Amino acid sequence: MSADKLNPDDPNARRDLPVAPAREASATAPGDDELVRRARNDDPRAIAQLVDRYQKKVYGIAYQFCGFDKSEAQDMAQEALLQIFRNLKRFEGRSQFSTWLYRVAVNACLDSRRRRRRWSHILFPWRAERQEGGSTGTVIDNIPAPEEDGDPLSNVSAGELKRDVMAALDTLSAKQHIVFQLKVFQDLSIPEIAEVTGMAEGTVKTHLFRATQAVRAQLRRWVAP
Amino acid sequence: MQACRNHNETLMLDVLDELTDPRVRRDWEGHLASCTGCRTEKERMLHLLVQVRASGSPPELSDAEARRMAGAVSREFRNRPGRVSGSGWSFRLVPALAAACVLVITVMAGYWLQDSFFGAGRVGDLASEPQLEPPDLDVVKHLDLLRDMDTIEKLIQIVDIPDNGLVPGEPNPETQGTQPDGNSHVVA
Numbered sequence: 001m002s003a004d005k006l007n008p009d010d011p012n013a014r015r016d017l018p019v020a021p022a023r024e025a026s027a028t029a030p031g032d033d034e035l036v037r038r039a040r041n042d043d044p045r046a047i048a049q050l051v052d053r054y055q056k057k058v059y060g061i062a063y064q065f066c067g068f069d070k071s072e073a074q075d076m077a078q079e080a081l082l083q084i085f086r087n088l089k090r091f092e093g094r095s096q097f098s099t100w101l102y103r104v105a106v107n108a109c110l111d112s113r114r115r116r117r118r119w120s121h122i123l124f125p126w127r128a129e130r131q132e133g134g135s136t137g138t139v140i141d142n143i144p145a146p147e148e149d150g151d152p153l154s155n156v157s158a159g160e161l162k163r164d165v166m167a168a169l170d171t172l173s174a175k176q177h178i179v180f181q182l183k184v185f186q187d188l189s190i191p192e193i194a195e196v197t198g199m200a201e202g203t204v205k206t207h208l209f210r211a212t213q214a215v216r217a218q219l220r221r222w223v224a225p
Numbered sequence: 226m227q228a229c230r231n232h233n234e235t236l237m238l239d240v241l242d243e244l245t246d247p248r249v250r251r252d253w254e255g256h257l258a259s260c261t262g263c264r265t266e267k268e269r270m271l272h273l274l275v276q277v278r279a280s281g282s283p284p285e286l287s288d289a290e291a292r293r294m295a296g297a298v299s300r301e302f303r304n305r306p307g308r309v310s311g312s313g314w315s316f317r318l319v320p321a322l323a324a325a326c327v328l329v330i331t332v333m334a335g336y337w338l339q340d341s342f343f344g345a346g347r348v349g350d351l352a353s354e355p356q357l358e359p360p361d362l363d364v365v366k367h368l369d370l371l372r373d374m375d376t377i378e379k380l381i382q383i384v385d386i387p388d389n390g391l392v393p394g395e396p397n398p399e400t401q402g403t404q405p406d407g408n409s410h411v412v413a
Binding site for chain 2: 044060077086165181190223
């Protein structure tokens with residue numbers, strides 16, 4: 001579900017499946033299964049190709065898990081990628097590699113976030129309290145860098161929206177957060193989310209419904225009249 | 226205008242592109258055509274999700290950042306334990322050698338510092354005690370002998386008591402107050 005597919009003018013457009021990177025690759029590029037098989041036999045080129053193929057997806061997951069912080073997302077994505085390749089021998093091929101990768105990446109990001117929050121609580125308790133209070137910084141902190149957009153008003157607006165979205169996501173339970181994130185940001189279908197999280201499809205649907213309602217309520221000032 | 230409460234879930238599924246049942250979709254589209262509230266709410270939700278998605282999209286990784294991340298992963302994977310490579314054993318030997326060096330240094334330092342800490346403590350303890358003079362030390366050394374001598378002296382005094390029952394050295398009550406010439410007189 002890309003941004004244009006959520007466009008009101010095109011409500012019936014279908015989203016791409018998470019195996020899109022493999023499909024986007026040229027016809028001569030090896031598939032995931034082939035690359036995974038070679039990577040498990042310590043083929044450095046296959047590993048490099050897999051990293052190249054899924055790096056941005058893992059980075060995207062990390063970015064949304066770490067509160068939209070780019071440098072933290074890079075560290076988290078690197079940890080998640082390492083976790084994925086350390087556990088590659090455990091991949092049994094019962095699901096698609098991309099599904100398995102999402103599962104490991106989400107778990108790695110959750111672990112990493114938990115660890116970072118624990119340390120943050122110990123080292124910077126005042127910052128942790130501020131985050132728990134729903135604010136993750138001042139408006140100025142959340143304004144994108146000027147070079148990203150020339151219009152200062154839209155910069156401020158984007159910063160405020162980002163802050164409000166983060167605050168809205170913070171109000172969700174862990175499961176609601178994961179499900180909402182995988183659906184809205186990672187564009188997975190409900191069956192795929194169920195496979196990644198190990199929940200039943202009905203449970204995923206319930207979490208998704210509640211999360212959407214909660215986010216809608218939190219962001220009512222951004223809803224067009 | 227509010228959306229119909231009984232269509233909330235269908236609305237959400239439609240907005241999230243998860244309305245897969247054709248019959249439900251057909252019914253929903255029929256309802257949408259006639260319900261302004263649901264139609265408006267659907268447009269609002271779609272707009273909101275576009276905004277949320279846009280705000281959560283990560284900034285692009287630069288080529289250098291992507292290369293650095295990929296390099297770190299490849300390095301880790303190359304050097305992971307269990308992987309056999311030509312130079313792998315030497316890399317694994319480095320931590321062992323380092324640990325051995327640290328151990329040796331710790332033991333040597335402990336040996337040297339032992340004197341500094343414990344030795345100084347003993348000297349300090351001795352220094353804090355009062356020093357004895359050599360004659361006093363002799364007394365302490367021969368204390369048992371002196372006690373024995375004291376006992377012998379008392380024994381001699383008991384054995385040497387004369388028949389009159391007087392202890393030598395003690396004055397005789399009968400001759401007390403008399404002059405040596407035998408004239409008795411009361412001493413005032």
